[in-house]
Amino acid sequence: MDLLQDYDDASGKGESSSEAKHSSGMEHESSSPDSSPLRLSLPSKSCAPQVDETLMALGIPGVPKDFHSKPIDPVQHSVKFNPTYDQLWAPIYGPAHPYAKDGIAQGMRNHKLGFVEDAAIEPFMFDEQYNTFHRYGYAADPSASVANNIVGDLEALKENDGLSVYNLPQREHKKRKHDLKTAQVEENGEEEENGEEIDNPASEEWLRKNRKSPWAGKKEGLQTELTEEQKKYAEEHAEKKGEKEKGEKEEFADKTTFHGKEERDYQGRSWVAPPKDAKATNDHCYIPKRWVHTWSGHTKGVSAIRFFPKYGHLLLSASMDTKIKIWDVFNSGKCMRTYMGHSKAVRDISFSNDGSRFLSAGYDRNIRLWDTETGKVISSFSTGKIPYVVKLNPDEDKQNVLLAGMSDKKIVQWDMNSGEITQEYDQHLGAVNTITFVDNNRRFVTSSDDKSLRVWEFGIPVVIKYISEPHMHSMPSISLHPNTNWLAAQSLDNQILIYSTRERFQLNKKKRFAGHIAAGYACQVNFSPDGRFVMSGDGEGRCWFWDWKTCKVFRTLKCHESVCIGCEWHPLEQSKVATCGWDGMIKYWD
Numbered sequence: 028m029d030l031l032q033d034y035d036d037a038s039g040k041g042e043s044s045s046e047a048k049h050s051s052g053m054e055h056e057s058s059s060p061d062s063s064p065l066r067l068s069l070p071s072k073s074c075a076p077q078v079d080e081t082l083m084a085l086g087i088p089g090v091p092k093d094f095h096s097k098p099i100d101p102v103q104h105s106v107k108f109n110p111t112y113d114q115l116w117a118p119i120y121g122p123a124h125p126y127a128k129d130g131i132a133q134g135m136r137n138h139k140l141g142f143v144e145d146a147a148i149e150p151f152m153f154d155e156q157y158n159t160f161h162r163y164g165y166a167a168d169p170s171a172s173v174a175n176n177i178v179g180d181l182e183a184l185k186e187n188d189g190l191s192v193y194n195l196p197q198r199e200h201k202k203r204k205h206d207l208k209t210a211q212v213e214e215n216g217e218e219e220e221n222g223e224e225i226d227n228p229a230s231e232e233w234l235r236k237n238r239k240s241p242w243a244g245k246k247e248g249l250q251t252e253l254t255e256e257q258k259k260y261a262e263e264h265a266e267k268k269g270e271k272e273k274g275e276k277e278e279f280a281d282k283t284t285f286h287g288k289e290e291r292d293y294q295g296r297s298w299v300a301p302p303k304d305a306k307a308t309n310d311h312c313y314i315p316k317r318w319v320h321t322w323s324g325h326t327k328g329v330s331a332i333r334f335f336p337k338y339g340h341l342l343l344s345a346s347m348d349t350k351i352k353i354w355d356v357f358n359s360g361k362c363m364r365t366y367m368g369h370s371k372a373v374r375d376i377s378f379s380n381d382g383s384r385f386l387s388a389g390y391d392r393n394i395r396l397w398d399t400e401t402g403k404v405i406s407s408f409s410t411g412k413i414p415y416v417v418k419l420n421p422d423e424d425k426q427n428v429l430l431a432g433m434s435d436k437k438i439v440q441w442d443m444n445s446g447e448i449t450q451e452y453d454q455h456l457g458a459v460n461t462i463t464f465v466d467n468n469r470r471f472v473t474s475s476d477d478k479s480l481r482v483w484e485f486g487i488p489v490v491i492k493y494i495s496e497p498h499m500h501s502m503p504s505i506s507l508h509p510n511t512n513w514l515a516a517q518s519l520d521n522q523i524l525i526y527s528t529r530e531r532f533q534l535n536k537k538k539r540f541a542g543h544i545a546a547g548y549a550c551q552v553n554f555s556p557d558g559r560f561v562m563s564g565d566g567e568g569r570c571w572f573w574d575w576k577t578c579k580v581f582r583t584l585k586c587h588e589s590v591c592i593g594c595e596w597h598p599l600e601q602s603k604v605a606t607c608g609w610d611g612m613i614k615y616w617d
Contacts, residue, residue, distance in 0.1 A: 159191040281368040281395075283402025286361065290400075299382065299400045301338035302357055306599065312555040313602040314572050314582045315616035322354045324362045328609035331375055331551075332593045335382045339598040342605055343385060344613055345373035351387055353399070354613070356597075356605075366402050368395050375416050379426055386429065388414035394431055396443060408441050410448075418462045418471075420485070430471070432459025438473060438483075452488045454481060460549065461505045463514060465528040472514060472532070474502040480516070482532055492532050503549035509558040513538075517552040521545055523563060523573075540573045542580050551593045556601065564591030570606050570616075586614055 099106060099115055160166035165179030177184055190196065253261065290298050325346035335341040340357035351366040351373055369389035377386045384405065387395050394408040394417055413434040420428040428449075429441040438452035438459055457476030464471045465482075470491070472482050478499050482492035504517040507528075513535070514526045523540035527533050543550075543565035550564040560581065561573045568587035573580055587608030597603040604616045 155191050155193050158193075162192050163187055163190075281404045283367065284365045285363070285402070286365065287355075287359075287363045297400050298363060299335075299341065301335070301340050307556075307601065310557050311601060312557045312559055312596070314560065315584070315602055315604045316582075317617060318584075318586075318614055319603075319617045320360055320615035322352075322360070322362070322613040322615075323611065324352055324354075324365075325350065325611045325613075327372075328589070328592070328611055329607035329613055330373060330592060332595050332605055332607045332613060333376055333378055333385075334595050334598055334605070336378050336380060337382075337598060339600070341382075342595075342613070343376055343378065344607060345376045345387060346611070347372035348611075349373065349389070351376065351397075356615070360615075364402055366397055368397075368404055369393065374414065377417050377419060379419055380421065380423060386417040386419065388417045388431065394429070396429075406443055406446060408443075408446070410435075410437075410439055412437075415458055415460055416462050418464070421464050421468050425468075430462050432462055432473060432475075434458045436475070436477075438462065440486075450486060450488060452483055454488075454490050455479070457501075460501070460503045463505045463507055465507065465511065465514070472505065472528075474505055474516065476501050478502075480526070480532070494526070494532060494534075504551045506552050506554060508554055509556060515540075515552050515554065515561060517545060517550060517563060519546050523552055523561065538575075538578055540571075540578055543569070543571045548590050548592065550591065551595075553594055553596060555596050556598060562594050562596070562604070564594050564606060564608070566590050568608060568610075570594055570604070584616065586616070587612060 099110055099117070156166040160179055163180070163183050165177055165181065165184045168176045168178045177189075188196075190199075287298055292298075322342070322344070325344065325348050327347040329344050329346050331345045333343045334356075335343070340355070341363070342354045342356050343351065344354065345351050349367070349369045349371060351369075352362050353364050353366075355361055355363050366387070369387065369391050371390035373387055373389045375386075375388045378399075379385065383399055385397050385399055387397065389395075390413055392409050392411060392413055394414050396405040396407070397403070398405055408429065408431070410433060414431045415434060416432040418430045419426055420430070427443045429443050431439050431441070433439055436453065436455045436457060436459065438455075439448055440450035440452070441447070442449045452473075455473065455475040455477055456479075459473055459475050461474045462471055463473075464485075468485065470482055470484055472480055474480050477495075478501050479493065479495035480502065481490045481494070483489070484491055500519040502516040502518055502524075506515045507513075508515065512528055514528055516524045516526060518524050521541060521544055525535040525538040527535060540561055540563075543563055544567055545563065545565050548566045550566070552561065552563045554561060554575075559575055561575055563571050564586070565571060568585060568589055568591050570584045570586045570591055571580060572582045572584075584606075586606045587610050589609040591606055591608045593607040595605045597605070602617055605613060606616065607613045
């Protein structure tokens, strides 16, 4: 309190002293007889910003900040005290900031043509005034502060009594109806009798069909004949369209290209024949350590790879660039043949038991059976739906039986010799992703987007085992263990689950492989030929290897820049693995 009293005394003394000086100066001027005459002086201008005098005390130590009134900053979002009305509406003191938000100067307009003011107006009102202005030349100004402020032709406003296109008088309606009837009478060659209008249903119907809105423009007659320029343009357009369709048909026609030196060697052996000395050195597999080769011929991501059955001297690949390629693994390491027959991305591929033929499924809704050596399409199958997985029955006497999991929740079975559908397995509630034969090929397991597994007897469309739990996720890839007793399923909750292939198909809770990031991707899971290792790609381009007994991560390899979608262990060379990814590369590891 003493400090406040001293401050008041000091401020009071300062004011009194300044008043005294001012009064003394005035007395001096008035009392001096020889002083110069009075002169007019212009008011002085101060460049200093306006500052509230009560705010001067805020910087003095000991004076509480809430002692004097202070304005509220309009930028702040919360006020931590109860302000008065004067504080809320007090002007902002001090110079304005030279730049507004985002560094735009305040003096600039908000549009290149000037300042645009926001105005809220109903769509109906806008349409009414817009059409009225274009019809009569006047309209109400929505931004005017005074009601009924009109812009445009005021004389037309007086003539029409301020009417709008949506508010026509009764006489105007009658006049338009009379004009329409007159036009109808003239068109039909009829005349009015005794000055009365003809009242018949035909004229009413004609009026209803030919009624025009008040602001409709003049409707020109339909053009029946084309000008020379239009005819020329139409012919050129039809010609270009025909060429484009022809080019597309040629592009998607079944064709193949051989890239090797010769299809048969000096002994007459085919290029697909396996080498005679190809055999496994021992039964023990090793985890690969280094990157030894790259096959880069696809222009888009590779969706699947398959080694040639039993020998692995060739590698088949399907890509999103609609092409299928086969690569030499044993000798040159180059592309041997390209198969072109799909018009959209290829989803899945599958070899026959001897490798002489293979199946391909594409997003163009077609399944094609190819001859591996010649590249010719033997047959084609389609149900009008997208096939997600294709498999041949592994039995030697049933190599003509094709099973395909479709996008319409069905598994369709074809006899490829006759080309007819022999069976449909229709129990799933979502698109079918995998087909895996078990129990000496007498049964097969399917997985679907409905987050369930179903076991079927081959040839009988009745589910014999239905596996579905609340904790289960979709399983887009399933692989059979080499001892045929277990199934490894890639679950979309970033783990690999193991199911028994015995009668009960139970989940093995003691075996679970995790650590990789596969959620959202149908990354392939696979086994080493001796069954000691489990491997899988993941969404970050890595390939993971787990020990089958301990379920621990053995090694991870950074294989691709994007998703590593497929991985295959070589059937004979125990330490070599091929991986493919969405970067379009196929890599070979040893």
